Amino acid sequence: MCINISAQYVKELRDKTGAGMMNCKKALKAAKGDMSLAIENLRKQGLASASKKSTRIATEGLIESYIHAGSRIGVLLELNCETDFVARHSEFHTLAKNLAMQIVACPDVEYISQKDIPSHVIDLEKKIELARNDIINKPQNIRLSIVEGRIIKRLKELSLLDQAFIRNPEISIANLIDQKISLLGENIKIRRFKKFILGEGMEKKSNDFSKEVADIVQN
Structure with missing residues (x-):
């Protein structure tokens, strides 16, 4: 049975974990709406709290x-x-x-x-x-x-x-x-x-052997 997950419920999970919206939605669907299980699964995947750090300076x-x-x-x-x-x-x-x-x-x-x-x-x-x-x-x-x-x-x-x-x-x-x-x-x-x-952007030489032979014969 398809479970309807509301945007507000997804936002609530995002606020609790810091994970991305799509990851939160997938986690809630996989957990059949169970918030605690969704949080646990996100933590196992290493996704919880990631987005909270995404604005910090990295030099x-x-x-x-x-x-x-x-x-x-x-x-x-x-x-x-x-x-x-x-x-x-x-x-x-x-x-x-x-x-x-x-x-x-x-x-x-x-x-x-x-x-x-x-x-x-x-x-x-x-x-x-x-x-x-x-x-x-x-x-x-x-x-x-x-x-x-x-x-x-x-x-x-x-x-x-x-x-x-x-x-x-x-x-x-x-x-x-x-x-x-x-x-x-x-x-x-x-x-x-x-x-x-290798060779990107360079004009590659193509050998026209038939033309070379013709030139040699004519000369």
């Missing part, structure tokens, strides 16, 4: 590097926390390594979160979607509805925090960071990352 941390096998793609990542003590913690180092590997594993990821995506990128994506052949002859309201859904999907593809964690697809990268915030007791933020792909 310590580390710069992590990851070079994928074959040395054709790599990532530099800056991950911040509040103290040097946590910056040296093995859990923090593991998180940084996992995040760098995640970026390599997700070729579409270009931004940390959806709010970092520039408006001109969103406008370009909308323009591309509106011109697609499969919807161009549909009524305007249906086209706009389809495009809206596709844009939402596309923005998630571009955002690192929206990705399913490669080591545990049941949680997102945002969930993973919330878990580590609760575990380590400090705010943790991805400040920036840079992906390096």
